[in-house]
Amino acid sequence: LDYQHVQVPFEITLWIMLASLAKIGFHLYNKLPSVVPESCLLIFVGLIMGGIIYGLNDRSPPVMDSDIFFLYLLPPIVLDAGYFMPSRPFFENIGTILLYAVVGTIWNVFGIGFSLYGICQVKSFRLQDVSLLHNLLFGSLIAAVDPVAVLAVFEEIHVNEKLHILVFGESLLNDAVTVVLYKLFRSFCEMPTIKSMDVFAGIGKFFVVGLGGVLVGLSFGFTAAFTTRFTKDIRVIEPLFVFLYSYLSYLTAEMFHLSGIVAIISCAMGMKRYVEANISLKSHTTVKYFMKMWSSVSDTLIFIFLGVSTIGENHEWNWPYICFTVIFCLVWRALGVLVLTFFVNRFHVNTITSKDQFIIAYGGLRGAICFSLVFLLPDFHRKKLFIAATTVVILFTVFVQGMTIRPLVDLLAVKRKRESAPTVGEQIHIRFLDHLLAGIEDISGHWGQYYWKDKLEYFNSKYLQKILLREYDQPKSSIVLLYEKLERKHAMELAQAGQLGHGLAHPSFLCSAFLCSSSDRTVITDQKLEDTPNPDVLDNMQEILARNLYRIRRTGPAYNRHTLPGDSEILILRHKSL
């Protein structure tokens, strides 16, 4: 037995396997996932696993490594989020999202930090050695809403599109703020004195970190699109480029201390449209499917590890501090949302209702990002207290808020996502209104969102598409494209319903005469189609035949022999002949 040799990949594979099997397990009982969010169940599995490891080894189970989390588990989820981001609601609400993400997060950080410092002054709590800077540092890591946790819960409750994008967009974009504040306070903690210069440099950093991330992401995204122009002859590695370039954008941003999350989202949103036009349909299916699969596995692993890491002796249970942390997290977020929304609503026709505000405040779940950040803290004597407080906040938000948010959404009758997709007619009218509004903005001289959107589209069609798309020289009209798509869909439906006029599709199908005779449909189209034997399709067909024709022998003669089962009779014959 040589376990050492294969240990690393073996254990990784086993963890992924455990996560996937846990997922299958939940879905076997259909009622469970409809009551409890999957994230709670996964943390629960993690807690059990951690308990078992702790019980067997009598020492704390391994904690989720922050490097593994930030380098391997987080990127797939963010990539998936960015790639499938509904761009229209996102850009329509980008101002509100940024306000929540930047001002809201700063508000929360300082609010939580200062009020916890106040708590530390109470003598009976024995917390006087926790300095203001340490409290602010803790505030900076606990204030950030976690995209993974938000996505896991909000995907299941189907609130309306705007509400969803407000919470989810905030959780993604606050990464830039969190990164800056966290690093700022951490370096302040280690500095002997803080000059006012450092504070101003910190403020300047916001823009560098955020905009730098966007820049890195977009440049990798466009390079990816440009690369897929040349993959026509080797379709098989097309999906790879989508993953490679977006991952590189994340790593590059991290390398330069920019926001990796912002970078990978910009990369995904930037490349999507061009890559999809360049790659083949099958590659596209693979990209979509694999992205979903990967993010789903990462997500599962994160929650299981969260559970596992909770068990152990890393905690200092100072309950006053912990309880006040939970309370302050709730209170400051609620206040922040109320104040910010007040300003947002003054500038918007389409206001955020008070029900929506409640869900935004209540949906501020904390998750694995806080958890990884708290473990990355430099060692100081109260680190275990911070770890305990973070763990409790995460468990509280994921379990209590995560499990009650669905009933609350039902109770408050929050506007839900429309079940049916908008019809093509609606879609055309929306587009028409867009163009109308862009024109009105042109004339009135108001440089609003429609104006910028229009400019962007112009730039895109005039320059970007020509560089990034392979077949730009022969573009098809939108109507022709849509028509082809409808035709394909219609054909599939007809084929499924068995109402297709049947001609001899391929001369090699000798048995089609037999097939036709067994059905009572009329042959409408007589002309032969172009003779294009697709090897893949043929392979599949032959496999079906090869697999199933076997039954002919087994079912055929067996009924003809009356008493003896066929095999034993043959066996007797054989034994005689031997």
Add this chain to the structure above:
Amino acid sequence: LDYQHVQVPFEITLWIMLASLAKIGFHLYNKLPSVVPESCLLIFVGLIMGGIIYGLNDRSPPVMDSDIFFLYLLPPIVLDAGYFMPSRPFFENIGTILLYAVVGTIWNVFGIGFSLYGICQVKSFRLQDVSLLHNLLFGSLIAAVDPVAVLAVFEEIHVNEKLHILVFGESLLNDAVTVVLYKLFRSFCEMPTIKSMDVFAGIGKFFVVGLGGVLVGLSFGFTAAFTTRFTKDIRVIEPLFVFLYSYLSYLTAEMFHLSGIVAIISCAMGMKRYVEANISLKSHTTVKYFMKMWSSVSDTLIFIFLGVSTIGENHEWNWPYICFTVIFCLVWRALGVLVLTFFVNRFHVNTITSKDQFIIAYGGLRGAICFSLVFLLPDFHRKKLFIAATTVVILFTVFVQGMTIRPLVDLLAVKRKRESAPTVGEQIHIRFLDHLLAGIEDISGHWGQYYWKDKLEYFNSKYLQKILLREYDQPKSSIVLLYEKLERKHAMELAQAGQLGHGLAHPSFLCSAFLCSSSDRTVITDQKLEDTPNPDVLDNMQEILARNLYRIRRTGPAYNRHTLPGDSEILILRHKSL
């Protein structure tokens, strides 16, 4: 700049990126890949890269790590090979393949080992310190034909199916023999004395390593099939199980010192049929596509690394030894094929022609497996000589044999693969003959391949399918399945050719009237189809509209304004209003 932090994933991603870009590069010039095999080009790229690294750093570039090769690069390629293995020719020729793989490899090992030992006795070559055991150890690693190299070359020359499976099957299955002999001689080298017991134990090990690998692989394969029974509600992680279980089978086999290659092939071949029946069509596309992509990337990386690792100062250039190694590799393989084929042809009606024998002997390419094994050798004073000899043998076989085999196949007019897939009619007749032959074998009491195949099919349909397939209780007849497939394909062709009778597929398509009016086809079917709005399809459609309807505005009004370009006019207006 924090490079340390992201170094590992960053460098891995960059290497994969380089490999993929190199692949794209070759295919931009269509003529290049048709003359030189891709593997040669990749090694060439690797040599250049290695040269650059060597020139810049003034020390040997990093050598491909044997662990990385065996744990991460090899499994995807073997999995792909096993999953897409044409099972019919493989099992029809399994006897011959095993003979080549087991007896042929042993023949080569001892032949090369003993004759190199003879060369070492020549005083003027200054090799007298290389013992017989070391020569045999070297023989055991240099004798094995490499599946990666064989696949890379034989995929491009399209020889007939039987010839292909003989060479390729041998290269896969000789792994068991290589593993045993290599480990045996390595442990002999470290033992003070060798007892005859040890030799017998070594022979017994063949069966343990080979059959153990098959057993491990099949058990994981069946578990994988069983698991996919329960993934109906979470289609998105279905493809994962195919990869996880096969990788686990490989690692488990390696852990127990069994043949990992044999295990993963058995796993893939065992699960394929059941998994494909259980998982959805999209999952299946993803599995196939991703497997191809992954193996293609691994393959590319291996050849590039081979090139990079060649550069440097790891070599001891004793040319007599190196040249005789190349000669003996060629001679012993040719002799082995001749002798073994003589025996094979005596027992088969369908004999192996002398042309085929030449290609089998000539197609014995060496590759990355030898290379990794030679680096795994324990340190002794002549290791650099063995490394040099291995490198030369690999480069010789890949470059000289790999580049000349295609012209030779043309020159000898070796029977090629039939271009067209067999028709369904042929297929039915082949199946019919199978059943007939199984019946004849039954009656004559000859337990041949048809008898065993029949027994296996019976066992499969009676027990395995019931356990492993999700929807076994309502199986569809083969004819119905084939019919549905043909219908689908036919429908797609009709839609592409624009000959589909057009009904209102979905009530929401308000514009379909407009679409219809623009075409002159008649509406044949009047009945409405079931109203099943597939969100995915709708999404796509709306995206097409959203993306393309934009043009309406750009192309519409622009022509109406006669002299001034629209934008500048608006700009003047706007400037006035500001």
